[in-house]
Amino acid sequence: MSTITVLGLVLFALMTIIGGKTGATAFLSLIFNFALLFLSIVLISWGFPAMGVSLVIGTVILAFTIFFGEDNELAAKTAYIASLIIMVALILLIFPVEHWIMAQGFSLEDSEDLEGMSLTIGVSFVGVAVTEAILSTLGAIAEASIAIAAGLSEIIEQHPHVATKRLYIDGISIGKQIIGTTFNTLFFGFFGGFLALFIWFSGLHYSFGSVINNKIFVGEVLMVMFSLIGVILAVPITTWVMTLEHRRAAKLKD
Amino acid sequence: MQRIQQHWGLWLTLLVITVGLIGVGLTRVNAGLYQQTVAKVTAIKKINHTATTDEFNNKDATYTQWVTVKVLNNRHQGHSYRLKNTYTKSQAMDQDYRIGNQVFLRIPSEKDAAITIQGLKRDTTLAFVAWLTLALLLLIMRFSGLMALLSVTLNAVLFYGAIQIDLATNGGHLYTLFGILAVLFAVLTLWLVLGFSRKMLVTLGATIAGTGLAVIISLIVFSVTHERGVTYEAMQYVTQVPKPLFLVETILGSLGAVMDESTDIVASLFQLQEERPDISPNQVFKSGLQIGHSIMGPLINVLFLIFMADTFSMTLLYLRNGNNWGYTFTMNMSLGMVQSLISGIGIVLAIPVASWLASRLMPREVTTA
Numbered sequence: 001m002s003t004i005t006v007l008g009l010v011l012f013a014l015m016t017i018i019g020g021k022t023g024a025t026a027f028l029s030l031i032f033n034f035a036l037l038f039l040s041i042v043l044i045s046w047g048f049p050a051m052g053v054s055l056v057i058g059t060v061i062l063a064f065t066i067f068f069g070e071d072n073e074l075a076a077k078t079a080y081i082a083s084l085i086i087m088v089a090l091i092l093l094i095f096p097v098e099h100w101i102m103a104q105g106f107s108l109e110d111s112e113d114l115e116g117m118s119l120t121i122g123v124s125f126v127g128v129a130v131t132e133a134i135l136s137t138l139g140a141i142a143e144a145s146i147a148i149a150a151g152l153s154e155i156i157e158q159h160p161h162v163a164t165k166r167l168y169i170d171g172i173s174i175g176k177q178i179i180g181t182t183f184n185t186l187f188f189g190f191f192g193g194f195l196a197l198f199i200w201f202s203g204l205h206y207s208f209g210s211v212i213n214n215k216i217f218v219g220e221v222l223m224v225m226f227s228l229i230g231v232i233l234a235v236p237i238t239t240w241v242m243t244l245e246h247r248r249a250a251k252l253k254d
Numbered sequence: 255m256q257r258i259q260q261h262w263g264l265w266l267t268l269l270v271i272t273v274g275l276i277g278v279g280l281t282r283v284n285a286g287l288y289q290q291t292v293a294k295v296t297a298i299k300k301i302n303h304t305a306t307t308d309e310f311n312n313k314d315a316t317y318t319q320w321v322t323v324k325v326l327n328n329r330h331q332g333h334s335y336r337l338k339n340t341y342t343k344s345q346a347m348d349q350d351y352r353i354g355n356q357v358f359l360r361i362p363s364e365k366d367a368a369i370t371i372q373g374l375k376r377d378t379t380l381a382f383v384a385w386l387t388l389a390l391l392l393l394i395m396r397f398s399g400l401m402a403l404l405s406v407t408l409n410a411v412l413f414y415g416a417i418q419i420d421l422a423t424n425g426g427h428l429y430t431l432f433g434i435l436a437v438l439f440a441v442l443t444l445w446l447v448l449g450f451s452r453k454m455l456v457t458l459g460a461t462i463a464g465t466g467l468a469v470i471i472s473l474i475v476f477s478v479t480h481e482r483g484v485t486y487e488a489m490q491y492v493t494q495v496p497k498p499l500f501l502v503e504t505i506l507g508s509l510g511a512v513m514d515e516s517t518d519i520v521a522s523l524f525q526l527q528e529e530r531p532d533i534s535p536n537q538v539f540k541s542g543l544q545i546g547h548s549i550m551g552p553l554i555n556v557l558f559l560i561f562m563a564d565t566f567s568m569t570l571l572y573l574r575n576g577n578n579w580g581y582t583f584t585m586n587m588s589l590g591m592v593q594s595l596i597s598g599i600g601i602v603l604a605i606p607v608a609s610w611l612a613s614r615l616m617p618r619e620v621t622t623a
Contacts, residue, residue, distance in 0.1 A: 001479060001482075002479060002482045002483035003475060003476060003479040003481055003482055003483050003484050003592060004483050004484075004588060004591055004592060004595065006475045006478065006479050007472065007475055007592060007595040007596065007599070008595055010471060010475060010595075010599060011595050011598045011599050011602065014599060014602045014603065015550070015598075015602055018543065018546065018550075018602055018603075018605055018606055019546070019547045019550060019551075019602070019605075020547065022547040022548065022551070023547065023550065023551075023602075025551075026550060026551025026554070027551075029551060029555065030551075030554060030555060030558060030594075030598070033555060033558065033559070034558070034562070034591075037559075037562050038579075038583075038587075041566060041569050041570055041573065042573065042579075044570060045570050045573040045574055061559075065551070065552055065555045066552075068551060069548060069550075069551030069552050069555075070548055070552075071548065093386075097379060097382075097383060100379050101374075101376050101379035101380070102345075102349050102374050102376075103376060104345060104346075104567075105344075105345060105346035105347055105567060106346055106347050106567065106568075107347075109491055110490070110568075113490060113568065114347075114571075117571055117572075117575050118308040118309065118310060118312065118574075118575055119342070119344070119346040119347055119571070120306050120308050120312060120314035120316070120342050120343075120344060120346075121308070121310075121312040121314065121344055121346070121570075121571065121574035121575070122312045122313045122314040122343065122344055122574075123344055123570060123574065124343070124344055124345065125344055125345050125346050125567060126345060128566060128567055128570060129567075131566065132563045132564075132566045132567070133563075135559055135562075135563050135566075136559055136560050136563035136564075138559055139552070139555045139556030139557070139558065139559040139560065140556050142552050142555065142556075143552040143553060143555070143556050146548075146552050147518075150548065172394070172395075175394070175395065175398075176395055176398035177521075178518075179391075179395055179398055179399060179402045180398065180401060180402040180405060180446070180447045181443075181447060181510075181513060181514040181517045181518070182514060183402040183403075183405070183406050184405060184406065184409070184443050184510040184513060184514065185510040185511045185513075185514045185553070185556060185557075186510070186556075186560075187406050187409060187410075187510060188409075188439075188506055188507060188508070188509045188510030188511070189507055189508075189510055189511065189556065189557050189560045189561075190560055191410075191413065191506075192503055192504075192505070192506030192507030192508075192509065192510075193503050193506075193507045193560070193561060193564065193593065194503075195417075195432075195499065195502060195503045195506060196489065196490065196491045196492050196493070196494075196499050196503065197490070197491040198413075198417050199417055199420060199421065199425075199491075199493055199494060199499075200491045200493050202417050202418065202421055203421055203493050207289060209287070209288050209289065209290065209377075210290070212376070212377050212380060213358070213373065213374070213375055213376045213377055215373070215376075218376045218379075218380055220564075221380065222380070222383060223560075223563065225383050225384060225386075225387045226383075227560075228387050228391070229386065229387050229390060232387070232390045232391055232394055232395065232399075233390070235394055235395070236394060
């Protein structure tokens, strides 16, 4: 058996033993997300527009991640609506920025891997860069909005008549608790994987100026910052959606 | 008094945001700081375009344009040049220049050698997005945002230092060096988030144990399966021995997520015990697992999407170059997949470790009989 299969089985076993049914469904969401990611590349390679593909696939990935991981219905629904709003807001930012900074495709550092390949493949790499950036932020958006929605729904459960203004204060305070550690998750997640590139930059004595204008570096830093913006936006937007849901539920009761 | 403080906090935030925006603007006129020659595109003229078809029947187009640039710094400041630029419709390694773009130029000393555009100057856009992130962070999170930023900055400094040491030793002590670095990262980050306390020590223990166990399990799987399907040769930008580099990348990549999760679990358990001082260690352990259930799925997905998004462009290129799905996956996505799985194992294992450590090491009320 290949290493990936065995590692996958180990992860599945651990998630099921420790997480029970939630763990098993969470593992399923991972497999679905992989399939969706691969599907999106295949669709783009078949000539579907990158923006449309990322919008549709993004909507589905968020649904799998949120509804397969969270048991509480109110929290999951709120987190999903909030994540969709944040995704659209991010697309409105990512699209112009990627067209402005032109950090798409490949750089000179990739030359060795590109040997013998045809680069004139007729697919806009700027569009691909937009898709990459959008998909890489989805996990962070989902995680942050789930954390905030779960925290708030617990407060609502304990104090069903909590005031809207109070919910805002609580939402921000939950946000403050998670922001520090979430930043680090993203920082390590993005830069840990780029250790080899940083060793390359340092080893070949790239100047500071070359690094901050380098295609690959810029592309990576942008992805981190888009994710950070997504997480920051998750705090007020999830709270706002929760207050709407809360008000609607209160009205239904009357 | 507090109101005045809040007032000042708001003004200070607005000041930082305004100064930041001015800073972004200044990157348009910072050519003097660069050693490379910087020039501004002043005029563009399209010459012609031809449709191309490659051997895999991909239809593309090649455009040629005259780019007039005016040098902004160094020896040739003020000179204008007219250069030819060729780009493709897909813009994989080249690009369409527009009026107002600032670019880097290579001006060779020999007279007859051609002047070439080396690439776009991207610092203004980068500074703009950084400014936007900072502004949102300060406006919404205030002081906590600043602390988060501080911990990321300090970690970046540590990271830079470790790379310098690694280069000085030629990558000979990669495991030791980055092993120590990982522990330092964890201590520093958790100290900033939690302060030096029992809570922080428990979280630190869980982080290190969870990550360590994941590495041990992966190494066992690696040796049992003889690393079949792990294509180290497909690793990008490698200048040192790939396998240790890959493992270190994986450990660092998952470290933040494991800390994130351990912090959540330990903090909630300490709070639980504060609310119900008579709770038994076994109940604490069970509650810890319960909290972990809902955190682990989304967290594993965060890393998975980050690791996989990086492989997007290359995977697409492979597919359009007539490779089948299996080969494309092996050459581009399998390493990211292994990384995601090992990180996932670390994230899952940290749950029982954090819950157990918290349940045994929490301060108990001394019950005087």
